[in-house]
Amino acid sequence: MKKLQFIIFLIFAITAQAQELVTYEIPKEMFYSAHNDDFTVKVRIPGGEWKDLYEYKVEVDMDNRQIASMVSFDFSGKVEIQVRKNNGTINTAQIRPLSYGIVPVVDGNIISFSLDRPRKLSLEVNGDKLQNLHIFANAILDEKPSLDNPDVIYFGPGLHQPKEQSRGVFRIPSGKTVFIDGGAILKGKLLLDSVQNVMIKGHGIVFQPERGVEIRHSQNVTVDGPVFINPKHYTIYGGQVTGLTVRNIKSFSNWGWSDGIDLMSCSDVSIDDIFMRNSDDCIAIYGHRWEAYGNVRNIQIKNSTLWADIAHPINIGLHGNAEADGDTIEHITFSNIDILEHDEDDRNCQGCMAICPSDNNLVRNITFDNIRVENFQEGQLFNIRVLNDKKYSKAPGRGIENILFKNIQYNGKGANPSIIYGYDNERRVKNITFENVRINGKFIKNAADGDIKIGEHTVDIKFK
Numbered sequence: 001m002k003k004l005q006f007i008i009f010l011i012f013a014i015t016a017q018a019q020e021l022v023t024y025e026i027p028k029e030m031f032y033s034a035h036n037d038d039f040t041v042k043v044r045i046p047g048g049e050w051k052d053l054y055e056y057k058v059e060v061d062m063d064n065r066q067i068a069s070m071v072s073f074d075f076s077g078k079v080e081i082q083v084r085k086n087n088g089t090i091n092t093a094q095i096r097p098l099s100y101g102i103v104p105v106v107d108g109n110i111i112s113f114s115l116d117r118p119r120k121l122s123l124e125v126n127g128d129k130l131q132n133l134h135i136f137a138n139a140i141l142d143e144k145p146s147l148d149n150p151d152v153i154y155f156g157p158g159l160h161q162p163k164e165q166s167r168g169v170f171r172i173p174s175g176k177t178v179f180i181d182g183g184a185i186l187k188g189k190l191l192l193d194s195v196q197n198v199m200i201k202g203h204g205i206v207f208q209p210e211r212g213v214e215i216r217h218s219q220n221v222t223v224d225g226p227v228f229i230n231p232k233h234y235t236i237y238g239g240q241v242t243g244l245t246v247r248n249i250k251s252f253s254n255w256g257w258s259d260g261i262d263l264m265s266c267s268d269v270s271i272d273d274i275f276m277r278n279s280d281d282c283i284a285i286y287g288h289r290w291e292a293y294g295n296v297r298n299i300q301i302k303n304s305t306l307w308a309d310i311a312h313p314i315n316i317g318l319h320g321n322a323e324a325d326g327d328t329i330e331h332i333t334f335s336n337i338d339i340l341e342h343d344e345d346d347r348n349c350q351g352c353m354a355i356c357p358s359d360n361n362l363v364r365n366i367t368f369d370n371i372r373v374e375n376f377q378e379g380q381l382f383n384i385r386v387l388n389d390k391k392y393s394k395a396p397g398r399g400i401e402n403i404l405f406k407n408i409q410y411n412g413k414g415a416n417p418s419i420i421y422g423y424d425n426e427r428r429v430k431n432i433t434f435e436n437v438r439i440n441g442k443f444i445k446n447a448a449d450g451d452i453k454i455g456e457h458t459v460d461i462k463f464k
Helices: 002-018
Strands: 020-022 039-044 056-060 066-076 079-085 093-096 105-107 110-115 119-125 133-139 152-155 158-160 169-171 177-180 184-186 189-193 196-201 205-207 213-216 219-224 227-229 236-239 242-247 250-252 261-264 267-272 275-278 283-286 296-308 314-316 328-342 353-355 362-373 382-385 399-410 418-421 429-439 452-454 458-463
Touching (some): 039 133, 133 250, 353 362
Parallel strands (some): 213 236, 227 250, 236 261, 242 267, 250 275, 283 314, 314 353, 382 418
Antiparallel strands (some): 119 133
């Protein structure tokens, strides 16, 4: 009997230890100015006390600027979430990405559901994607740096503004670990220039900077965990960086040129478990631009959600060193990606998955695997072109080679015909494979099935 009691006690002890919930207070200086009252959100461990979350306002969609909402917390085990809509009637409630299969329960103006793992979600009431609620449920931080360590730069709970007020810059030297507490808000960009071995970690917020994190001519940099709210320009800029890791970041932007992650002449990059909602390209991979020079290789993007209110979710190849022989952009993989939106009326800037080299660039050996594209407003599913974009470039691209689209599914009505075009006999598109690609549930066996226009100077376009 005692043995059985001990086993039961041990089970309860392990279960209690596995269940943990961490919420954060907002700095008092921003309590009123940063709040959105569209929703009231609470979270709890099952059977525990409800904890109120702070509902941040985030600005979305440059074409039709709206105020959406965002909450964030950390947990392990299982949590229950309760959302009250404070205005209007709930006719429908949907949680995306749809691939997660999370179906909420609606009772009057209360929406409830539970989570048993970290998730980044959009809760949309009555189909409203512009005044929706973003829910970022993080894993508990496994390890916090020692605050006594002289190589740790700690931003604790509260509001932080850089000393360089005129430029809004936090300069980070080599060898530092920057820890941003979940209750911290930074009003300024993090600048890493010619540094190495830097980690930026924590679940705090970088609020309305010029750029979120700017990394130039550096090696071995990690950015893990923060939320970036409405930078005026890129969320993360990498210029000639080798050994870059980006994990678990969340981003909102709604300005012109406010791309998510833009990489110029970067190599050996890992991007994992991110949520990007941007009013320009969510992820753009280029060769030379501005002060960054060199080829691009070995980039992996996985387990992520991309939401392009404007322009491309994924864009590869536009900028390069046209005055030399161009750059080579190669060995890039996108895997396990949910694309939630693509809305672009300029045909030259369309494509959920766009490979459009200019500036003498050669793009080759690119894989898209397990990509789920939900219904989007306007654009193209695939845009594969060698072109001379005279608005941004000085020469056409050199070519596109060895591209695999595998296990792709699109369910929606917003797609214009996809295109595959070469430029001339010397600048061709060749060896493009579509394998196990489904559009609205139908496998595409040829270009007509996929509503794909194949133009001149293309070779070996295959459907499996």
